[in-house]
Amino acid sequence: MISGETVAGNMPVKDKNILGQVYRCSICGAELSVIKGGRGQLKPICCNKEMAALETINSVYVCSVCHSEFMVIRGGDNLEPICCNKKMSPVRSLLR
Numbered sequence: 636m637i638s639g640e641t642v643a644g645n646m647p648v649k650d651k652n653i654l655g656q657v658y659r660c661s662i663c664g665a666e667l668s669v670i671k672g673g674r675g676q677l678k679p680i681c682c683n684k685e686m687a688a689l690e691t692i693n694s695v696y697v698c699s700v701c702h703s704e705f706m707v708i709r710g711g712d713n714l715e716p717i718c719c720n721k722k723m724s725p726v727r728s729l730l731r
């Protein structure tokens with residue numbers, strides 16, 4: 636089931652909610668994304684069905700000045716979020 640690009644070394648851990656992890660309802664197409672990952676068993680339900688975890692992980696950018704965090708809902712090719720006049724850097728540490 637692994638096809639195309641896979642981020643090496645970023646295999647999701649079972650009982651931890653991954654920052655940026657996306658869940659999708661197969662019936663109505665609703666999508667959720669984890670804004671703050673914690674421990675615990677996340678089991679979002681929509682249309683009376685458990686939502687499926689997608690392989691998509693939304694990128695999160697953090698401002699080093701004011702610590703604002705942005706999540707990319709739909710990525711582009713030249714995304715450069717700027718906060719406090721500084722380029723924001725993607726958060727990666729939580730994906731390990």
Ligand SMILES: [Zn+2]
Nearest residue numbers: 660663681682
């Ligand atoms: Zn639904």
Ligand SMILES: [Zn+2]
Nearest residue numbers: 698701718719
């Ligand atoms: Zn800022």
